[in-house]
Amino acid sequence: MKDLLEEKIKQLKPEDLKKALQVFREKLNQESAAYLNSCVHCGLCADSCHYYLTHKDVQSLPAYKLSLANGIFKKYFSFVGKNIPGWVGAKEFNQAMVREWIDSLFGRCTLCGRCSLNCSMGLNIHYLIRTARSALAAIDFVPPGLQSTVDTALEKGNNMGIAKEDWIETVEWLEEELQEEVSDKQAVLPMDKKGARLFYTVNPREPMFFPLSILAVGKIFYAAGESWTFSSDNYDVTNYGYYSGDDDAARTMSDRLVQSMKKLGCKTLVLAECGHGLNANRWEAPEWLSKKYDFEVKSILEIVADYIRQGRIKLDPSLNPNPVTLHDPCNLVRLGGIVEEQRYILKHAVAQFSEMYPNRQKNFCCGGGGGQLAMTRFSQRRLKAGQIKADQIRKTEAKVVATPCHNCIDQLLELNKHYKLGVEVKTICEIAANALIIDKS
Amino acid sequence: MLSLLRFGVISSFLFSIISLSILALKTFSFGKKPLYAEPRGDAKKGVIYAFGRGMLPWEKESSSKHLPTYVSGMLYHAGIFAALFYLISLIFSLEQSKLFIPILRFLFFLGFLGGFTLLFKRIFLPTMRKISCPDDFAANIIVDLFLIFAFFHTYLVRATPLFFLLAIVLFLYIPVGKIRHCAFFFYARILFGLFYGRRGVLPPKKHKI
Numbered sequence: 001m002k003d004l005l006e007e008k009i010k011q012l013k014p015e016d017l018k019k020a021l022q023v024f025r026e027k028l029n030q031e032s033a034a035y036l037n038s039c040v041h042c043g044l045c046a047d048s049c050h051y052y053l054t055h056k057d058v059q060s061l062p063a064y065k066l067s068l069a070n071g072i073f074k075k076y077f078s079f080v081g082k083n084i085p086g087w088v089g090a091k092e093f094n095q096a097m098v099r100e101w102i103d104s105l106f107g108r109c110t111l112c113g114r115c116s117l118n119c120s121m122g123l124n125i126h127y128l129i130r131t132a133r134s135a136l137a138a139i140d141f142v143p144p145g146l147q148s149t150v151d152t153a154l155e156k157g158n159n160m161g162i163a164k165e166d167w168i169e170t171v172e173w174l175e176e177e178l179q180e181e182v183s184d185k186q187a188v189l190p191m192d193k194k195g196a197r198l199f200y201t202v203n204p205r206e207p208m209f210f211p212l213s214i215l216a217v218g219k220i221f222y223a224a225g226e227s228w229t230f231s232s233d234n235y236d237v238t239n240y241g242y243y244s245g246d247d248d249a250a251r252t253m254s255d256r257l258v259q260s261m262k263k264l265g266c267k268t269l270v271l272a273e274c275g276h277g278l279n280a281n282r283w284e285a286p287e288w289l290s291k292k293y294d295f296e297v298k299s300i301l302e303i304v305a306d307y308i309r310q311g312r313i314k315l316d317p318s319l320n321p322n323p324v325t326l327h328d329p330c331n332l333v334r335l336g337g338i339v340e341e342q343r344y345i346l347k348h349a350v351a352q353f354s355e356m357y358p359n360r361q362k363n364f365c366c367g368g369g370g371g372q373l374a375m376t377r378f379s380q381r382r383l384k385a386g387q388i389k390a391d392q393i394r395k396t397e398a399k400v401v402a403t404p405c406h407n408c409i410d411q412l413l414e415l416n417k418h419y420k421l422g423v424e425v426k427t428i429c430e431i432a433a434n435a436l437i438i439d440k441s
Numbered sequence: 442m443l444s445l446l447r448f449g450v451i452s453s454f455l456f457s458i459i460s461l462s463i464l465a466l467k468t469f470s471f472g473k474k475p476l477y478a479e480p481r482g483d484a485k486k487g488v489i490y491a492f493g494r495g496m497l498p499w500e501k502e503s504s505s506k507h508l509p510t511y512v513s514g515m516l517y518h519a520g521i522f523a524a525l526f527y528l529i530s531l532i533f534s535l536e537q538s539k540l541f542i543p544i545l546r547f548l549f550f551l552g553f554l555g556g557f558t559l560l561f562k563r564i565f566l567p568t569m570r571k572i573s574c575p576d577d578f579a580a581n582i583i584v585d586l587f588l589i590f591a592f593f594h595t596y597l598v599r600a601t602p603l604f605f606l607l608a609i610v611l612f613l614y615i616p617v618g619k620i621r622h623c624a625f626f627f628y629a630r631i632l633f634g635l636f637y638g639r640r641g642v643l644p645p646k647k648h649k650i
Contacts, residue, residue: 028471029471029472029473029474030468030469030470030471030472030473030474031473031474031632032471033467033468033471034468034625034628034629034632035629035632037464037468037621037622037625038622038625038626038628038629039619039622040577040619040622041569041572041573041574041577041619042510042514043566043568043569043572044503044504044507044510045503046568047502047503047506047507048502048503058567058568058571058572061568061572063572064571064572067572080616080617080618086574086575087574087575087576087579087618088574088575088576088617088618088619089574089576116633117501117637118501118502118503119503119633120501120503120504120514121622121626121629121630122491122495122629122630122632122633122634123629123633124632124633124636282478283478283640284478285478286477286478286479287474287475287476287477287478289477290475290477291477292477292479293477293478293479296479297479333642334642335640335642336640336642337481337482337640337641337642339641339642339645339646340646358502360645361642361643361645362502
């Protein structure tokens with residue numbers, strides 16, 4: 001089969017390379033320039049990367065991946081690199097380098113940030129890799145699967161291309177399910193309710209493949225007596241522009257949620273269980289849009305943890321008797337700062353909880369981030385890179401893996417099958433909803 | 442001769458400072474990334490962590506899993522700071538306490554050992570070789586020589602011209618290659634602390650909510 005990306009590389013023109021370099025330069029700021037001047041090639045980041053640990057090839061080493069971007073920085077934007085390139089590892093930006101950037105920066109990195117946290121200098125390596133991805137995105141060199149996910153989101157309003165009427169019908173069907181489950185004909189899943197306190201976003205994979213996770217959140221909101229709403233359009237929490245490095249696309253996607261907030265007049269934008277959705281919309285979007293938000297942005301985990309703390313919902317852990325472990329999504333925990341909320345919820349919702357090691361900020365990536373699930377050309381590598389996570393899960397002897405991220409769920413489901421783990425994979429809200437004690441009064 | 446070399450050391454040091462300042466200005470000319478997202482944690486606490494607890498070997502896998510390399514690196518840098526202190530005292534003809542010399546000598550030796558260990562690793566580990574460029578080797582060798590000459594100088598005062606000459610080479614080389622990290626390290630650690638502190642990721646909270 002013809003490799004379209006390879007064909008495109010062969011047809012690269014000097015003006016394309018120039019454009020990529022120009023974008024690379026535009027995306028650099030003083031922070032990234034300082035990082036690029038600081039790498040000492042100590043190689044100590046090796047053991048922090050799940051790709052390097054499972055593949056053991058130098059191309060997977062974070063310092064090597066960084067050197068690909070750093071070599072270009074030195075060659076084109078530093079005095080020494082321009083004049084004695086070979087001495088300091090400065091490299092030419094040409095077809096071979098574009099090929100290597102795609103293979104290493106897209107194909108061997110999930111932007112999980114574990115190398116950044118472990119860097120002896122403190123360099124934000126994953127941020128620099130994303131900057132290099134931006135240069136590739138500018139000349140249309142994002143691997144096809146990832147690019148088509150971005151394109152679908154831009155064209156259809158959500159990354160699964162769900163039509164508005166299908167979304168509304170799904171919610172109506174789920175509303176009936178909710179009414180049946182809580183035995184209350186008044187229970188609703190509100191759509192476009194103006195002035196509600198919370199606007200709840202969803203990952204489009206939920207209406208498409210995991211509708212029960214939407215039902216779970218609806219049940220929790222019902223039990224808490226919350227004032228909340230869905231939006232009939234612009235509800236997608238995901239942002240694959242973050243992964244592809246396309247800031248314009250990322251800006252458009254995040255702005256849609258801002259527009260929904262304005263239209264609905266809600267107080268808090270609540271992000272569904274989606275790791276990169278939280279990082280993109282909570283941390284990066286205000287930067288992309290160059291403005292401070294006049295509303296709060298919270299993860300659903302913060303909301304549910306607050307309900308438990310305030311006594312707005314009651315949970316019975318005996319309703320979840322199987323041993324549960326927790327996978328920390330990198331974007332939510334290591335890059336997003338939501339570390340303890342999921343644990344607090346699980347400790348109230350399950351009978352047996354055990355941590356995998358390492359955990360929290362130091363947890364290993366499952367391998368599903370960075371747009372890897374959308375890039376089928378790298379799927380074998382992705383599965384191999386997930387071996388560390390599979391081993392972590394197996395050691396806990398848990399029967400259920402909880403994780404607040406749908407990308408992670410997809411990867412964990414594949415790892416479950418591939419490594420024969422024999423576990424169930426659930427969201428935190430699914431587990432919490434299952435433990436809910438509904439007060440009929 | 443010695444006065445000329447002394448002048449050379451001071452001049453090369455100034456060259457190094459000016460070049461690093463230009464480099465820093467060039468770095469700052471890239472422009473600061475404006476931050477609009479509402480902080481979740483305390484950026485200042487993040488910075489304190491970055492320079493305090495965050496430097497301890499058990500805080501990072503990169504050091505806890507590579508303790509010999511971590512120790513080598515720490516000794517190397519301790520030796521370098523000691524040698525620079527020793528150089529300043531020689532340049533300005535400051536009297537050294539006789540008790541102090543053996544301590545410095547010991548630090549120079551340990552520093553050299555640390556540096557040599559890192560060089561050895563870079564030469565003989567295939568992965569390290571693959572991520573290294575000539576500058577990585579040159580920078581290490583120059584600093585190792587600087588340390589070993591500082592060590593010998595504590596026994597042999599006649600070695601002063603050679604020690605000064607190496608100091609000149611070192612100062613001239615700093616802005617060229619990776620030793621420039623001496624200027625960027627502190628800024629990079631501040632950025633590290635700001636990033637993770639602001640996001641509420643670091644310092645790690647006690648395990649309760």
